[in-house]
Amino acid sequence: MAGAAVISGVATTGTATAAGPAAGAAPAARPASAVAVTPADKRYPDLVRGWNQRWVGAPDAVYVVETTEQVAQVVQLAVDRGKRITVRGGGHCWEDFVFNADVEVIVDMSEMATVGYDPRMHAFSVEAGARLLDVYERLYRPWGVTIPAGTCYSVGVGGHVSGGGWGMLLRKHGLVVDHLYAVEVVVVDASGKVRTVVATREQNDPNRDLWWAHTGGGGGNFGIVTRYWFRSPGAPGRTPESLLPKPPAEVLISAAAWAWKDLTEADFVRLVKNFADWHVAHSEPDDPNSAICSLLSLNHRSNGAVNIVTQVDASVRRAEKLHADFMAAVTRGVGVRTGPAVTPIGEFKPMPEFAEPRRLPWMQATQYIGTANATTNNPTLKGDFKSAYMRASFPARHIKKLYKHLSREDLGNPTASLMLSSHGGRSNAVPATATAYAHRDSAFKMAWMIWWTDPADEAPSVRWIREFYEDLYVETGGVPVPDAVTDGCYVNYPDVDLSDPRHNKSSVPWHELYYKGNYPRLQQIKKAYDPRNVFRHRQSIQLPS
Structure with a gap:
């Protein structure tokens, strides 16, 4: 197809610290490489704008990704070529943080939308491109649980959760981040090498600070979130049905x-x-x-x-x-x-x-x-x-x-x-x-x-x-x-x-x-996980001077 390409052969030096996608949740087969949609492709105009039509981007390409490995490939490609990179989840950013004149590579997360129970993490796995209404339906119908997140059906999980996540159940069950157990993030080290990190709220987790940063530190600051895991603190029992709040009937x-x-x-x-x-x-x-x-x-x-x-x-x-x-x-x-x-x-x-x-x-x-x-x-x-x-x-x-x-x-x-x-x-x-x-x-x-x-x-x-x-x-x-x-x-x-x-x-x-x-701590986490300031926008966390 004119204007479309795939990227492959881009080595990634890091590996996830948790094994693969949620058990039983991932599609049977996903392509090995992301699809790059360029200006010549008829899909391009749809992929360079979000909910607020005030902001329209003109990147070299929008990469539609389906796996964490593809995200890492695209990020490595952008870093190696010195390209400015941003991320689109649900497309609801109110400012031009995703779609602006400087962005050259956009990572589109919309196809990473799997929701399911992950027995290895004993938590619910939600990929960052999932939209809120889909998350509610996929948690509630099989298990009768939910996360107390926002109202708008098409908001993407990736940015919503990382900013704190207000919702209509917050007075009864708190914020969505109060139930966040872990986060998977593609980051870039000081040498420009990409790695994938899973950070949990466990006190002995060496990456716990990265989990903390995603409990309200905002999107587009530390790396690209590919997956969240949710389990309420002190959740009773060992069954999935006991791990998250139950909404009212x-x-x-x-x-x-x-x-x-x-x-x-x-x-x-x-x-x-x-x-x-x-x-x-x-x-x-x-x-x-x-x-x-x-x-x-x-x-x-x-x-x-x-x-x-x-x-x-x-x-x-x-x-x-x-x-x-x-x-x-x-x-x-x-x-x-x-x-x-x-x-x-x-x-x-x-x-x-x-x-x-x-x-x-x-x-x-x-x-x-x-x-x-x-x-x-x-x-x-x-x-x-x-x-x-x-x-x-x-x-x-x-x-x-x-x-x-x-x-x-x-x-x-x-x-x-x-x-x-x-x-x-x-x-x-x-x-x-x-x-x-x-x-x-x-x-x-x-x-x-x-x-x-x-x-x-x-x-x-x-x-x-x-x-x-x-x-x-x-x-x-x-x-x-x-x-x-x-x-x-x-x-x-x-x-x-x-x-x-x-x-x-x-x-x-x-x-x-x-x-x-909380800002000084967020700056130190930025320095630890994004020392090159790869992930930035007009109001991103600044590296400490």
Whole structure:
């Protein structure tokens, strides 16, 4: 086929420290060499872009890999030829870390998607190209277990896990990295030789630091992850069914809305403060309300409504009352009728069918919410995004600024929104240094988002999100510095403005916003496993000076 080639004969000097793929999980035969898709190939345009159409690459080739050995071959080839290399998993990177003008070789992990039980590791093996919904289905149907990872069905495991992995079960079961037992990584040593390392959380593992780096240290920093193994700490029993959390058999799902035309500023302030106050009051690891996870979508006025989506573990005692009490707390003192969610809910589609809470089997609910993301299948959308963690409720001045920017009349983009998402619960049970994910005392997190299709809309869209963010945090230099109220930013929602002094006027560098006090250790791990800085992007871990 024109434009396609295979690479072979590239020696790799290292071998994995665990024997092969998961038993019974790998396909019967995989090709010995990766396929190189070059610009002459008709597949090329599909492989040089991801979910955010703002970023399109022009590499020499995209290498579609199916085995760890192929990944090692491609990396060795790139290193030997001095080629800049990046990795595509699910394609959901919010910035241009994968697709940019400097990249010459892209490793496409999409065909490495096997999920299964590995008896040699006594853990579940998940290849890094697997997408979240596939992982949920392949763990749940045979074994009845899951990992508490994200909502969007098409997010790739590779980057999601390495950044910490927020999900709707985190208040009940913690973050996905709290169940990470081991990671397989293709790395490059100081001499330029490629090797494959398996690192576990075992205290006597000489590569344990590399495991730790992948519990929140971000993607694209240390090497190429080819496989994760999951087993909960202290998991009882010896059967696969006992090794990971069991999701609830059923969940309650509801979606509600408040029309912007009816919201006064006082109503808006009360609604937002109620949501924040509830999460601050119920953020402890063993709070009974950890069965609840909720998303409050503060959409721009042009959307027509402010929405909320709530999921409750329906297996807990009096689940319906937990839900009712939560909604009563959120709406207390709000003088606007609560109605169905008939407008988009941030990145999700309208959900009027959940105006009253409905019981659904957990897998059906997970499939529904995962595929209800209207942005994932729209190939025309470009976007910009920001994030923050909240330790405490909003100061009054913050909520006034939320209202100001969400009701601005110089913007008519209904996709503009700020999503407040539950945090806390079991995710706060782990010390901040036990994993690389440092935000272990937050009550909720926030994600700003805006999309556009017309190139003429890019400048006003980016201007709005920057002005909103920088005005909200004007007292701390335009960013949410870790303090008594805010707690930095989520590395899986990368934002290059954090490292730009025009937008971050604080004395707090971007890496402290993402990693806080864990950054120096991450730098030392970078030096140990990627001393040549082969794996890098605009906000990658820097080698220690």
